[in-house]
Amino acid sequence: MQVEFWFNGQRRSLSVIPDVPAQEYLGEIHGRRGTCGDGSCLQCAILLGGRVVTACSLPAYRLDGAEIVDLDGMHGDTLHHDIMRAFDKIGISRCRAALPGLVFLAYQLLSDNPLPGDEDLHEFSRHLTTRCVSREEFERAVRLAGRVHKRKLHEQSR
Numbered sequence: 001m002q003v004e005f006w007f008n009g010q011r012r013s014l015s016v017i018p019d020v021p022a023q024e025y026l027g028e029i030h031g032r033r034g035t036c037g038d039g040s041c042l043q044c045a046i047l048l049g050g051r052v053v054t055a056c057s058l059p060a061y062r063l064d065g066a067e068i069v070d071l072d073g074m075h076g077d078t079l080h081h082d083i084m085r086a087f088d089k090i091g092i093s094r095c096r097a098a099l100p101g102l103v104f105l106a107y108q109l110l111s112d113n114p115l116p117g118d119e120d121l122h123e124f125s126r127h128l129t130t131r132c133v134s135r136e137e138f139e140r141a142v143r144l145a146g147r148v149h150k151r152k153l154h155e156q157s158r
C-alpha cells in the first residue's frame with residue numbers, strides 16, 4: 001500500500017507492506033535503527049501525533065496520514081531544549097541509544113502537564129525498560145525540566 005505522512009515537517013510518500021514494522025521504512029529516512037525489535041531499547045522511539053511510540057511496534061499502515069517527529073525534528077523546540085538541559089545536568093544524556101525514547105517520554109508527559117505529580121511521573125517511568133537510567137534519575141530530570149520550562153512560560157506571559 002502507499003502511505004503519505006509528514007516526517008519532521010516534510011511530506012513523504014512510501015510504498016509499504018502494511019504489517020511490517022514502520023521502523024523498516026523510517027530507519028531508511030533517519031538512519032536510526034533500534035536493536036531489540038520489541039519496544040524495550042527505546043532507540044527507535046518517535047513522536048506520532050505528539051505521543052511517543054516505538055517504530056518497531058508500529059505497523060507501517062499506521063504511518064498513513066501521520067505527523068511524525070524524531071529527535072532531529074525537535075531542534076528549536078523550547079521544551080525539548082529544557083529537557084536536554086535537565087538530562088545533561090542529571091547525567092541521563094549518557095544513555096545515547098535510549099535517548100529518543102527517554103526524551104519523548106519526558107516530552108509527552110511535560111506537554112500534558114509541566115508540573116506532573118508523583119503519580120503521573122511513576123506511571124510514565126514504569127515504561128522505562130532501559131537499564132541505562134534509574135526511574136529515580138528520570139523522574140528527577142523530568143521534574144527539573146518541568147520547573148524550568150514552567151518558569152520560562154510564566155516569564156514569557158508577563
Ligand code: FES
Nearest residue numbers: 034037039042056
Ligand atoms: S528496536 Fe528497540 S525499541 Fe524499537
